[in-house]
Amino acid sequence: MTSKTESVELSSYQPRMQAPAGDIDKYLTWAVRDFLQRIMESEMTELLRAKPSERTPVRQGYRSGHRTRYLNTRVGRLQLTIPCERSGRYQSKVFSAYQRSELAFIATLQEMYLQGVSTRRIQKITEDLCGTSFSASTVSRLVAQLDQDLERWRKRRLTEEYLALIVDARYEHVRTNHQVTSQGVLVIIGISAKTGKRDILGVYVANTESRTSWSDVFRDLHQRGLTGVKLVVADAHGGLQEGLARYFQGIPWQRCMCHFKNNLRQLVRPKEQRALLRDVQSIFDAPTLAHARQRLQEVLDQWQPGHEELVNWIEENIEQCLSYFQFPPAWRIRTRTTSMLERYNQELKRRSNVIRIFPNVDSCLRLMTALAMEQAEEWLEQVPYLDMTEQEVPQTQDRICRQFGT
Numbered sequence: 223m224t225s226k227t228e229s230v231e232l233s234s235y236q237p238r239m240q241a242p243a244g245d246i247d248k249y250l251t252w253a254v255r256d257f258l259q260r261i262m263e264s265e266m267t268e269l270l271r272a273k274p275s276e277r278t279p280v281r282q283g284y285r286s287g288h289r290t291r292y293l294n295t296r297v298g299r300l301q302l303t304i305p306c307e308r309s310g311r312y313q314s315k316v317f318s319a320y321q322r323s324e325l326a327f328i329a330t331l332q333e334m335y336l337q338g339v340s341t342r343r344i345q346k347i348t349e350d351l352c353g354t355s356f357s358a359s360t361v362s363r364l365v366a367q368l369d370q371d372l373e374r375w376r377k378r379r380l381t382e383e384y385l386a387l388i389v390d391a392r393y394e395h396v397r398t399n400h401q402v403t404s405q406g407v408l409v410i411i412g413i414s415a416k417t418g419k420r421d422i423l424g425v426y427v428a429n430t431e432s433r434t435s436w437s438d439v440f441r442d443l444h445q446r447g448l449t450g451v452k453l454v455v456a457d458a459h460g461g462l463q464e465g466l467a468r469y470f471q472g473i474p475w476q477r478c479m480c481h482f483k484n485n486l487r488q489l490v491r492p493k494e495q496r497a498l499l500r501d502v503q504s505i506f507d508a509p510t511l512a513h514a515r516q517r518l519q520e521v522l523d524q525w526q527p528g529h530e531e532l533v534n535w536i537e538e539n540i541e542q543c544l545s546y547f548q549f550p551p552a553w554r555i556r557t558r559t560t561s562m563l564e565r566y567n568q569e570l571k572r573r574s575n576v577i578r579i580f581p582n583v584d585s586c587l588r589l590m591t592a593l594a595m596e597q598a599e600e601w602l603e604q605v606p607y608l609d610m611t612e613q614e615v616p617q618t619q620d621r622i623c624r625q626f627g628t
Contacts, residue, residue, distance in 0.1 A: 251300065254300065255300050255301075255302065258300075258302060259302065259303070261314070262302075262304060262305055262314050263305060265312070265314055266285065266305040266307065266312055269282065269283070269307065269311065269312055270282050270283045270284070270285070270307065283307050283308060283309055283311065284307070284308050285305060285306065285307060285308075286306040286307060286308045287305075287306050288303040288304060288305055288306060289303070289304050289306055290302070290303055290304075291304055368588065368592070369584075369588065372587075372588060372591040372592060372595070375591065375595055376424065376425065376591060377446070378446070379446055379447050380412075380423060380443070380446050380447045380448045380449075381447065382414050382415070382416055382421075382450075383414070383415040383416065383449050383450025384412035384413060384414060384415060384421075384423070384448060384449075384450055384451055385413050385414070385415040385418075385450060385451070385452055385453070385608070386412070386413045386451065386452060386453040386454070386455060386557055387410055387411065387412055387413075387423070387451055387453070387454045387455065388410075388411040388412075388413070388455045388456070388560055388562060388563045389408070389409075389410055389411075389454060389455065389456040389459070389462070389560070389563075390408075390409055390456065390457065390560045390563040390564065390567060391406045391407065391408045391409070391459060392406070392407050392409075392567045392570065392571065393405065393406055393407065394407055394427075394574055394580060394586050395578065395579045395580065396427075396579070396580040396582065396583055396586050397579060397580065397581050397582060398582070398583060402579055403429075405427050405428065405429065405580075405583060405586060406427070406428045406429070406435065407425070407426070407427055407570070407586070407590050408424075408425070408426040408427075408428060408435070408436075408439055409422065409424070409425055409563060409566070409567070409590075409594065410422070410423045410424040410425075410439065410443065411423065411562070411563055411566075412448075412451075413557075413607055413608055415450045416610070417606055417610065418606030418607055418608035418609060418610040419601060419602060419604070419606050419607060420562075420598075420601045420607045421598050421601065421602070422594045422595075422597060422598040422601075423443060423448065424439065424442065424443060425587070425590050425591050425594045426438070426439050426442075426587075427583055427586050427587045427590065434461070435461060436459065436461045436462050436464070436465030436466075437461070437464070437465040437468055437469065439465065440465045440466065440468070440469035440470060441469055443469075444469050444470075451470060451473050452473070452474070452548070453473070453474055453475075453476050453545060453546065453548070453549070453557060454466060454470065454473055454474070454475050454476065455476040455478065455546075455557060455558070455559070455560055456475065456476075456477070456478065456560060457477070457478045457481040457560060458477060458481070458542075462475075463475060474545040474548070475542060475545065476542070476543070476545040476546050476557065476558060477539070477542035477543045477545075478543075478558075478559050478560045478561075479506055479543050479558045479559050480559045480560075480561060481559075481560070482502075482539065482540070482542075482543050483499055483502060483503075485539075486498060486499065486502060486532075486535075486536075487499075489529075489531065489532045489535060490529070490532060498525070498532075501521045501524065501525070502521065502536075502540075504517055504521070505517045505518050505521060505540070506543070506558065509551070510547070511544060511547040514544060514547065518536075518540065521536075522536065522537065543558070546558040552608075552609055553608050553609075556607060556608060557608075562607075566597060569593075569597075570590065570593060573589070573593060574589065577589075
């Protein structure tokens, strides 16, 4: 079969080439190319249910050579030979996921350049990434095509039940009304009640973490079919509790344990912080809610002399940190903090730091959504976040309320 050549925004690899020696950049290019080629060959084998030249009664089709495609990436312009199948059924899932985040990233940089808010450094980045400069019409076409896919994903129906929500917000600098403002990026992660796996249920960009912003988020999730929630894990975001009370009435709020301890640091002298945090951690590590309450009273009695303000603050706020005791012991360490989402947000920040200032809200939402889709697909292939074979069943809402005295 005669080889075809296409130039697209994808990634590539040369089969059976030897790794170059000495030059780390060349080695990285080869490694990426080799890795991607192996993935595609494996995908083709799985599709056809047969290896190259293998004769088997379960074969579902036949290979038909390769075609060459190019991908401009951050390790350079790569040449990839993509396996073909006679009926044309084969399409690599790897590249569709990769394209979304890369295209969103490139489109954002191009918008900055076209709108006159970029620097020569930004222009150089776009040329290095893309290999060429894009016209305004090309950018518009790419963005419109990508936005349709991202909008469809953001509005998808939530057909599963989600045991817990992990909620957090971070901020990006966005140009709005000819000035740079701080916009909140709100991310909602759900843990499936059926599989225990994580999924990103929603990504939103809002002016502030106000009651209106969180109410809009929870209303959207509710309208898209979110059900089964037994716990919401979050920091003490402004307006969060009011939004929950309106759209998820009766759902316990688990205040992030790590954020709670950070707040405690501000209430004592530096030399007392270590001892205080150790005592508070012993409450969170208790085997049962009853033991936690007993340990809490011991800690309060210990710190009462000379720390009345501290003791009062703990009494008023620590109940919000104990909601995770409704779950089996094996689940608690992963449902008492937002640390998992914080780590994901750090990755978002690493990517957005290159852009620094988004040219508009749409470009910010575009990149955040593309990266969220990519992460959600990775999580679906990983082991469950919570082990759903745990025998102990979470307590009912009535029992939780009785324990908390509400």
